[in-house]
Amino acid sequence: MTPSSNDNAPWWQEAIIYQVYPRSYLDTNGDGVGDLPGITAKLDYIASLGVDIVWLSPFFKSPMKDFGYDISDYCDVDPLFGTLEDFDRLIAKAHSVGLKIMIDQVMSHTADAHPWFVESRANRDNPKSDWYVWSDPLPDGNPPNNWLSVFGGSAWQWDTRRKQYYMHNFLVSQPQLNFHNPDVQQAHLDSLRFWLERGVDGVRMDACVFHFHDRQLRSNPPALVRDTSTVTDVNPYGMQAHIHDKTQPENIAFLQKVRTLLDEFGAVSIGEVSSDDALAQMAEYTSGDDKLHMAYSFNLLTPEFSSAHIRRQVEEFNERVKDGWGSWSVGNHDAIRVATRWANGKPTPALSKLVLALQLSLKGTPCLYQGDELALTEADVPFELLQDPYGITFWPEFKGRDGCRTPMPWTSEAPNAGFTTGTPWLPVPAEHLALAESVQDQDPQSMLNFQRAIIHWRRTMPQLLRGEIAFYDVPEQALALRRDLPGHAPVLAVFNVTDQPLSFDWPQAAGAAPLEGHGLPGEVADGKVTLPAYGGWFGTLKA
Structure with a gap:
């Protein structure tokens, strides 16, 4: 570097x-x-x-x-x-x-073929019996709570050897380790x-x-805002607020x-x-x-x-x-x-x-x-x-x-x-x-x-490597930002995030000198931005 x-x-x-x-x-x-x-x-x-x-x-x-x-x-x-x-x-x-x-x-989990799990599931009193998350069923035979697997269905799987449920956040074959141990x-x-x-x-x-x-295995409440950043809307996992099955303070x-x-x-x-x-x-x-x-x-x-x-x-x-x-x-x-x-x-x-x-x-x-x-x-x-x-x-x-x-x-x-x-x-x-x-x-x-x-x-531009970042208010089709690093001229950048040509006034860029070598097509002259579809521009202001 x-x-x-x-x-x-x-x-x-x-x-x-x-x-x-x-x-x-x-x-x-x-x-x-x-x-x-x-x-x-x-x-x-x-x-x-x-x-x-x-x-x-x-x-x-x-x-x-x-x-x-x-x-x-x-x-x-x-x-x-x-x-x-x-x-x-x-x-x-x-x-x-x-x-x-x-x-x-x-x-967070292993394969169910891992020797740790093979030993843990054998019975309830072996040296690794507490290495995974195990729980007795509820009186009606159901799992201990409502936790869901990211990959679909309950986060609990019945095991006939221990006559208990084990937890899995993903596949049934990926049992959850007990980090409290x-x-x-x-x-x-x-x-x-x-x-x-x-x-x-x-x-x-x-x-x-x-x-x-959560050691108490408390059920998750419904999500007030459904999480669709990590799962799709066809997956019920996003319908819970995951406050007990992960993100615990002990981490x-x-x-x-x-x-x-x-x-x-x-x-x-x-x-x-x-x-x-x-x-x-x-x-x-x-x-x-x-x-x-x-x-x-x-x-x-x-x-x-x-x-x-x-x-x-x-x-x-x-x-x-x-x-x-x-x-x-x-x-x-x-x-x-x-x-x-x-x-x-x-x-x-x-x-x-x-x-x-x-x-x-x-x-x-x-x-x-x-x-x-x-x-x-x-x-x-x-x-x-x-x-x-x-x-x-x-x-x-x-x-x-x-x-x-x-x-x-x-x-x-x-x-x-x-x-x-x-x-x-x-x-x-x-x-x-x-x-x-x-x-x-x-x-x-x-x-x-x-x-x-x-x-x-980019390696020749320390502002882009380490500088602070701030954004400008410009038309929604564009993203305009500034990177500031003490001792260096501020770098401006603007990007057209659409597939249509774009032009607008950007007064804060007036007087900026264009930078060459980045490879994006676009122009800013006297504070006037002209960008082709998916175009962009970099320039510097006087320090």
Whole structure:
């Protein structure tokens, strides 16, 4: 990275995260599933994007009922992805090309095949009997409360061995760990240390609001405002106010333990925050410099794409998260691809370029998702090829997450776009062939080369890396902002978030000097803004 604009600034506040979904990156052994050697083979490509941190979705041993987010051994690589030696080679290669590796830690639950759960469910008096959330039934045989699973139905599953219910926030096969048991916490800290000692540079904490539950198992009340940021409106999960099944205050002390361990190795953390009031948890979990380094929510992973929505999310974050740090994400393995989600039915490379430029202009650490650098659109996976149990449950109104998880298209010339020589675990959409990396690499105007260029350009602008942010009142079709950093000229930016040309007066930009090198089309002259569809402009004011 370039030197910080502030000698005391943490490096990760100026970094960019790039998420790799291992199953879909590159398959090197022909079994149709991406693997660790495939990621290692593409680390030079990832480095060419200008990113700093590579977040790897889970590659640990797993029955794969939730594709790695159901872990049966926290300290080993699933043979589907390779070996521990493959991981060590990946770490060594990443560090040699200047990349840091962040692993995904799924702490709130395990697979039901995990030895911990196998022992816990055996009877009520074994050493791990209290490692999971168990409860007797109500007198009428029903579960102890009304808690729901994110993936549909009750959050309680009857177990005939113990003649009790166990809790699961997600799949039935993902039993909830009991974080009120200190042995559970220590087991996770030990597992994390295992990877830190192997050279891991950071951790992404999956579902980190789910660690603890209400000891009294009180039922949740109805939601006063239905949460549709993390679940669709066909899912009754959003009808509850989730005040007892997650976001419990005991989580703070555990996150502090995690931070102490990470600080021992100089490693960083980012938390996935999905709750009824995500900003409240982001503020709580990132404040004080003793918990998470940064957090991201689903607030920009929603269908709404408007200047008002984006401005509201950023301003509320800044107002409520006083001394913490955020990470703005517009795409990941759980959301419809942004090139489709925000396109209003008409995805174009211009939209993808505009969205990236806007994301890179917000205060915070950007988190990018594989394939968005190619402007990949959401794949329409037919029901008979669906893999995601979430989508299978809620089909057809909600098709699940497979559409954003299809394989990376590396070349238009080889079968399966060069992803595998076998049968891919998800189909490669025909429309992705024209967007393949090999095609875009040769096109100076491609989304891929735009991303490389604007990330490089952003590094020369310390105001965009560390500056404070404020917004201007302009027509609703546009988003206009300012980034201020002491000792540097203020940077102005304006974006047309529509597919129609736009012009208006912006008196605050009068006298601003345009900046070159970002790659967006647009002009501001004498305070008059002229932007094509999905155009944008950057400029500086006199300091």
